[in-house]
Amino acid sequence: MAFNRRTFLRQGINFTTLLAASTLSASVLGATRLAKVSGNPFYLGVASGDPRPDSVVIWTRLARETLGNTLSRNEPVAVDYEIAESASFSTVYRKGSAAALPELGYSVHLDLQGLSPGKEYYYRWMIGGEVSSVGRTKTAPAIDATPESFRFGFASCQQYEHGYFTALDHMAKEKFDLIVHLGDYIYEESWGDENVRLHDAPEMYTLDDYRARYELYKSDTDLQAAHASAPWAVTWDDHEVDDNYANDIAIDEQTPEQLLTRRAGAYQAFYEFMPIRLPSGRQGASMQIYRPLQFGTLMDMTILDTRQYRSDQACRDGMKTSCDQHRDLSRTLLGEAQKDWLFRRLHNSEATWNVMAQQVMMGRLLRRDEIDEEMYLMDIWDGYPHERDELLARLKAAETTNPIVLTGDIHSNWVNNILSDFSDDSSEVIATEFVGTSISSGGDGSDVSSTTAQTLSDNPHIKFYNRQRGYVSCNLTKDLWQSDYKVLDKVTEPGHPIRTRASFVVEAGNPGAFEA
Numbered sequence: 001m002a003f004n005r006r007t008f009l010r011q012g013i014n015f016t017t018l019l020a021a022s023t024l025s026a027s028v029l030g031a032t033r034l035a036k037v038s039g040n041p042f043y044l045g046v047a048s049g050d051p052r053p054d055s056v057v058i059w060t061r062l063a064r065e066t067l068g069n070t071l072s073r074n075e076p077v078a079v080d081y082e083i084a085e086s087a088s089f090s091t092v093y094r095k096g097s098a099a100a101l102p103e104l105g106y107s108v109h110l111d112l113q114g115l116s117p118g119k120e121y122y123y124r125w126m127i128g129g130e131v132s133s134v135g136r137t138k139t140a141p142a143i144d145a146t147p148e149s150f151r152f153g154f155a156s157c158q159q160y161e162h163g164y165f166t167a168l169d170h171m172a173k174e175k176f177d178l179i180v181h182l183g184d185y186i187y188e189e190s191w192g193d194e195n196v197r198l199h200d201a202p203e204m205y206t207l208d209d210y211r212a213r214y215e216l217y218k219s220d221t222d223l224q225a226a227h228a229s230a231p232w233a234v235t236w237d238d239h240e241v242d243d244n245y246a247n248d249i250a251i252d253e254q255t256p257e258q259l260l261t262r263r264a265g266a267y268q269a270f271y272e273f274m275p276i277r278l279p280s281g282r283q284g285a286s287m288q289i290y291r292p293l294q295f296g297t298l299m300d301m302t303i304l305d306t307r308q309y310r311s312d313q314a315c316r317d318g319m320k321t322s323c324d325q326h327r328d329l330s331r332t333l334l335g336e337a338q339k340d341w342l343f344r345r346l347h348n349s350e351a352t353w354n355v356m357a358q359q360v361m362m363g364r365l366l367r368r369d370e371i372d373e374e375m376y377l378m379d380i381w382d383g384y385p386h387e388r389d390e391l392l393a394r395l396k397a398a399e400t401t402n403p404i405v406l407t408g409d410i411h412s413n414w415v416n417n418i419l420s421d422f423s424d425d426s427s428e429v430i431a432t433e434f435v436g437t438s439i440s441s442g443g444d445g446s447d448v449s450s451t452t453a454q455t456l457s458d459n460p461h462i463k464f465y466n467r468q469r470g471y472v473s474c475n476l477t478k479d480l481w482q483s484d485y486k487v488l489d490k491v492t493e494p495g496h497p498i499r500t501r502a503s504f505v506v507e508a509g510n511p512g513a514f515e516a
Contacts, residue, residue, distance in 0.1 A: 031076040031099040037066040037128035045224030048137035049275030053117035059275035062106040117142040141296035152178035155471040156408025157438030161195035163491030165222035170498040172225035182408030183237025210269035241266040260285040300351035304358035309335025333384040347398040363416030403431035411438040415464035429512040436472040481506040
């Protein structure tokens with residue numbers, strides 16, 4: 001049966017998500033061991049993520065069509081792995097087996113324990129005579145260690161149809177300690193009429209729909225190269241489910257029940273295809289993805305979720321003047337549980353740099369309408385001003401050291417000084433925000449736009465604005481943070497070179513960015 005938005009809504013299409021929890025590093029006892037498979041089962045590549053000082057998650061997913069009769073019997077399959085300290089695998093550090101579970105689409109999440117801190121490892125998978133490509137990963141530094149430096153890149157928004165993932169290939173070549181992806185890893189439907197490649201189906205609604213879309217994106221060799229180059233820390237934004245959704249509220253005529261049914265499939269597919277450590281892989285329409293990552297005493301990173309718990313966008317969304325809903329003090333972007341967790345971490349952290357990796361821009365974006373009234377973009381933190389004020393007040397009261405905000409979503413590059421009071425341009429700077437552009441969403445982009453000068457004039461806390469595609473490379477020491485904005489001139493043609501468009505630094509103990 002062909003699905004579209006209308007038939008989905010009319011028929012209330014349901015699908016069942018299995019609710020029983022499964023152990024992520026599932027026992028291979030009872031799993032079928034295949035002597036031969038019918039083709040390359042690892043065509044979606046390998047990945048690792050969520051590094052800790054003594055562990056990291058490694059991932060792959062088996063092509064189901066290569067598994068023969070096992071697929072029809074719906075049986076777990078044993079997959080072997082090897083860990084080495086060099087890419088040549090001249091000496092195997094560890095080897096073993098894990099189970100690929102049919103209820104998780106034959107994906108494998110193995111939480112490797114007992115590793116050494118701050119160390120580079122290589123891994124590969126094997127089944128039925130086939131061997132995967134080699135992945136490189138790296139554990140986090142020891143909790144009490146202060147590494148001389150740490151290098152990571154962050155990216156977001158990779159609409160497959162709008163351009164090639166060339167920026168991800170350049171990220172792979174940097175051999176980062178970590179890659180952070182801030183959401184919109186896939187897109188659930190199509191936009192634009194100048195697409196350079198095509199989705200394989202219209203809009204997604206079911207678990208199998210989302211699985212197929214991830215398979216399409218994961219087949220991209222540039223994306224595979226980036227995953228194989230370093231461990232990733234991932235979160236989601238809206239397009240992993242549905243454009244601009246807020247909790248259980250859609251921007252169209254979907255009911256909350258329909259959106260939650262859809263969300264359950266989308267969340268499970270996200271887990272199945274990501275190298276992520278979660279309490280269980282199948283939690284229905286609710287899945288806690290906010291979590292901490294610590295890199296010695298140098299950096300504490302909180303991975304946030306600004307979609308699952310948020311109040312609906314105010315004033316019917318978009319760029320609007322304020323309304324009663326916008327001024328409602330009870331509105332939330334983070335939800336109470338996540339907010340309390342974040343506030344505790346920011347209060348107790350002793351790290352040099354305290355990083356909030358999240359989705360939507362925190363810095364104020366002031367624009368005015370034709371009668372000079374202030375307008376607010378309701379989908380970003382501007383649409384939730386009371387909770388932003390609460391967060392900034394907590395940062396100030398707790399004297400959180402060197403707060404840094406990492407942001408995606410907006411398909412453009414920004415550097416923002418975060419003010420204690422955005423209504424007063426002379427108020428204290430208490431944090432710095434680095435906003436990264438898209439990998440491909442929006443097409444080629446441009447260095448400047450017709451509104452650049454006015455945007456910077458109206459918002460003196462904004463230090464940089466650019467609309468090209470690319471990613472941000474960050475290098476930090478105990479004294480200095482540097483963010484390099486890497487851009488490409490074109491993504492509608494593959495293989496374009498990368499260059500550094502601008503670099504900004506933050507001195508430890510002195511919040512706010514200045515150009516290097």
